[in-house]
Amino acid sequence: MITVRIPTPLRPMTGGKGEVEATGGSVLELIDHLNGAHPGLKDRICDEQGEVRRFINIYVNEEDIRFLTGKETPLKDGDEVSIVPAIAGGSHG
């Protein structure tokens, strides 16, 4: 099993859970499996071409998958995957 950490903005799609378990041999497979359990989640993480959205960082353990092999990054039992939205903010409310 792989532990997936869900950021606050996506928790409405996982019934409020900040951590869910899933399986998958790669990040892409994991996202597909997550989407099976939580329909719509993939859309929030990937664009229409299936690429990870440019304002989402995915970390396997502590490493950004962009420095590994992207969405093809292999996963093994016990890995921890974190989905982290870009640093953001605003003014005027």
Added chain:
Amino acid sequence: MISIPATIWDDMIAHARELDPHECCGVLAGKDGVISAQYRITNILASMTEDELTTFFEKGKLSDLKNLSPDERADIAFIMDTMEFSSAVKDIRQKELTLPIFYHSHTSSPARPSETDIKKAMDFETMREKLNFPEPRHLIISLEEKSHPVIRAYHIQNSLSTEVPVQRQ
């Protein structure tokens, strides 16, 4: 007290002025209370599509932003380019620095965190410990008075912000 070298302090103001009326953003790092590295990061908000915005912002902020042109959206908010951010984090780790500060500008409001700033900082807070990322401080450059930029930094915790003194050195 966090000390920021004059070159970095002045470059943050220059960065804010270059992008005005858009918000600028970036990352600082250092150790033992002294900043030694600065990374300008691209604010990707103006280049984001409505579809992308919808997947990123909560409804309240979203309706504010959707009423604006893409260009105007970057006047009231920022989103850091994730690739540039991750490269900065990698460099910070290689240089064995810590003391991360996320900075951004407010081009027409005071140098204090907005509701969105606090909300987004708290969202990051729920993720960062597990990623072994040190607790950041948040610095704002206000260009509300164009000829008198104001810089203030904050510690945001439990949805409250407390000012952290910073000095130009």
